[in-house]
Amino acid sequence: MKPAFSVLFFTVTSGIGYGLLMWLVGMQLVSGSVASATEVDVNNFLIMGFVGLTLATLGLLSSTLHLANPKNAWRAFSRFRTSWLSREGVFSLLYYPIILTYAFLVYLNGGELNSLSQIIGALSVLVALSVVICTGMIYASLKPIRQWHNPLVTPLYLLFSFTSGALLYVSMYAGLENEVPRSITILFLVLLVVSFISKMLYFRSIGKPDGATIGSATGFSQAHVRLLDAGHNADTFLTKEFVFDAGAMKLLRLRYLMIILAFVAPLSLVIAAMAWDIAPAIFLAMLSLYSGLFLERWLFFAEARHVVRLYHGDQRA
Amino acid sequence: MKLGLVIDLDTCVGCHACATACKQWNTSGTIGPLSDQSPYGQDPNGSWLNRIRTFEVNQANTSTALVDNSKSASCGSHTFDLHALATQGESALAGVGSNGSPASKTVHMPMSCMQCEEADCVTVCPTGASYKREEDGIVLVDQDKCMGCNLCSWACPYGARELDEEQGVMKKCTLCVDRIYDQNLPESERKPACVLSCPTSSRVFGDFDDPTSEVSKLTVERAGQALMPELGYKPTNRYLPPREKGEVAAMVKTNEPALSKLKKWANRMIAR
Ligand code: SF4
Numbered sequence: 001m002k003p004a005f006s007v008l009f010f011t012v013t014s015g016i017g018y019g020l021l022m023w024l025v026g027m028q029l030v031s032g033s034v035a036s037a038t039e040v041d042v043n044n045f046l047i048m049g050f051v052g053l054t055l056a057t058l059g060l061l062s063s064t065l066h067l068a069n070p071k072n073a074w075r076a077f078s079r080f081r082t083s084w085l086s087r088e089g090v091f092s093l094l095y096y097p098i099i100l101t102y103a104f105l106v107y108l109n110g111g112e113l114n115s116l117s118q119i120i121g122a123l124s125v126l127v128a129l130s131v132v133i134c135t136g137m138i139y140a141s142l143k144p145i146r147q148w149h150n151p152l153v154t155p156l157y158l159l160f161s162f163t164s165g166a167l168l169y170v171s172m173y174a175g176l177e178n179e180v181p182r183s184i185t186i187l188f189l190v191l192l193v194v195s196f197i198s199k200m201l202y203f204r205s206i207g208k209p210d211g212a213t214i215g216s217a218t219g220f221s222q223a224h225v226r227l228l229d230a231g232h233n234a235d236t237f238l239t240k241e242f243v244f245d246a247g248a249m250k251l252l253r254l255r256y257l258m259i260i261l262a263f264v265a266p267l268s269l270v271i272a273a274m275a276w277d278i279a280p281a282i283f284l285a286m287l288s289l290y291s292g293l294f295l296e297r298w299l300f301f302a303e304a305r306h307v308v309r310l311y312h313g314d315q316r317a
Numbered sequence: 318m319k320l321g322l323v324i325d326l327d328t329c330v331g332c333h334a335c336a337t338a339c340k341q342w343n344t345s346g347t348i349g350p351l352s353d354q355s356p357y358g359q360d361p362n363g364s365w366l367n368r369i370r371t372f373e374v375n376q377a378n379t380s381t382a383l384v385d386n387s388k389s390a391s392c393g394s395h396t397f398d399l400h401a402l403a404t405q406g407e408s409a410l411a412g413v414g415s416n417g418s419p420a421s422k423t424v425h426m427p428m429s430c431m432q433c434e435e436a437d438c439v440t441v442c443p444t445g446a447s448y449k450r451e452e453d454g455i456v457l458v459d460q461d462k463c464m465g466c467n468l469c470s471w472a473c474p475y476g477a478r479e480l481d482e483e484q485g486v487m488k489k490c491t492l493c494v495d496r497i498y499d500q501n502l503p504e505s506e507r508k509p510a511c512v513l514s515c516p517t518s519s520r521v522f523g524d525f526d527d528p529t530s531e532v533s534k535l536t537v538e539r540a541g542q543a544l545m546p547e548l549g550y551k552p553t554n555r556y557l558p559p560r561e562k563g564e565v566a567a568m569v570k571t572n573e574p575a576l577s578k579l580k581k582w583a584n585r586m587i588a589r
């Protein structure tokens with residue numbers, strides 16, 4: 001599949017945004033007040049919340065950029081019962097009044113949580129979780145693309161949202177309070193390792209030959225079939241949308257680069273930051289993780305092979 | 318009703334008449350226009366609802382039937398198998414090498430929307446623009462509701478949906494819904510444009526729910542195939558595999574001397 005910048009930016013950026021907000025609210029819910037959980041004061045909490053919401057919003061806005069007919073975008077909320085894309089739209093819109101009410105309540109009570117704000121906070125975490133799950137399911141539900149129709153796809157979207165959200169949390173905390181918060185940093189490291197293992201399992205699972213072949217695509221399952229002519233001498237919508245070849249070697253190299261940027265570098269930098277209390281290393285780790293995730297998303301598209309390619313020269317999906 | 322097409326891969330000659338007729342009818346039909354981008358330029362592009370691909374189907378490396386289907390196999394030992402034919406005699410077919418390379422057939426495969434029973438293209442559509450009609454199973458796109466997100470085209474395994482770049486909305490085969498029910502047309506013309514235009518009558522339109530319809534009968538008799546059934550979309554359209562053609566009279570190579578050959582030829586000429 002051809003990687004579209006707007007979609008890469010959207011999934012990575014709003015993933016981080018929702019991740020940050022989930023941590024922010026979730027930690028407060030666990031400990032009962034803003035101050036004791038995060039040791040940031042209400043103002044800093046609001047700053048971090050604002051950043052998270054801005055990132056989520058920027059992502060959502062960019063996702064509308066790839067619509068060919070955006071004037072009908074409002075209709076996308078109408079098929080909640082069947083379409084994951086519709087669900088994603090509904091949840092992401094629903095999120096705003098919930099999180100804003102929560103922030104307002106927290107602000108009113110000077111950082112203390114009461115039962116109402118606890119309920120609303122929990123609700124906000126659930127809705128944010130739903131948005132990210134929907135994003136994953138949009139891809140995971142597409143049967144013609146076996147690299148996406150994979151049980152690891154949605155968990156990976158969630159894991160990356162948690163992981164990158166946690167690191168953004170840590171780096172903002174480090175920026176605002178000038179120290180590295182221990183517990184969530186350790187949590188981040190654990191999450192990073194889990195994400196890494198899951199991503200490797202994903203690579204392994206899509207590496208196995210599986211799914212449709214040119215034989216099943218043409219009905220000649222017992223013969224050797226080969227495309228002679230695709231019927232057109234210029235590009236078509238189908239070749240432009242679905243046929244994207246980066247080359248096996250390049251893909252492999254980019255996989256290594258992705259592993260370094262998204263996993264190895266952040267891991268070492270954050271450990272270094274913890275060990276010697278050097279906050280700037282955290283920011284570097286954040287930058288590296290963000291670009292690594294961008295590359296991860298690019299690969300997610302570039303390595304996905306839609307079965308319609310079987311009608312354009314591929315032998316197997 | 319379950320309306321759809323049967324396409325005969327045995328007789329299709331890949332002339333693209335169906336695709337052209339489709340474009341002509343539908344560009345001024347309910348979902349029209351079907352825009353083109355630089356139609357006379359270097360890189361002509363446009364929305365088509367029907368595309369024809371040509372494949373080489375080679376039996377050389379397998380001794381089984383061309384189509385894996387008990388139905389066609391039960392027609393006897395006369396299943397399409399050029400390889401067996403090629404290896405029967407010393408030179409059963411002119412030009413067959415020991416590697417059996419010409420034991421192949423060129424198959425033209427026109428593809429349009431399969432009007433799937435499990436149409437994921439409809440499920441994924443967030444706007445409700447894509448829908449499947451209860452009454453006849455035709456899958457349509459409401460041009461006024463589509464937001465051009467492309468998700469339905471991603472969900473379609475058969476490449477049956479194409480975004481119209483000019484209007485930003487999704488286009489797909491309507492099975493000529495604006496023809497097949499038109500009372501103003503004579504009965505014989507209430508068929509999709511592709512079916513009417515096919516010079517070899519390789520395309521048949523009808524109701525698969527009716528066991529007496531031509532499409533149902535052809536599917537049973539000729540072992541009509543669904544494409545990529547493993548994805549579970551339950552496509553309605555069926556493809557009839559090429560038939561066994563029987564042995565082609567072979568050129569027999571002799572070691573006759575040139576002179577007697579010349580005599581024979583002269584005799585034949587004179588006899589005329
Ligand atoms: S062929 Fe494609 S567009 Fe047509 S019904 Fe099936 S999935 Fe939908």
Ligand code: SF4
Nearest residue numbers: 442463464466467469
């Ligand atoms: S492109 Fe149009 S018809 Fe297709 S899923 Fe999007 S809104 Fe629905």
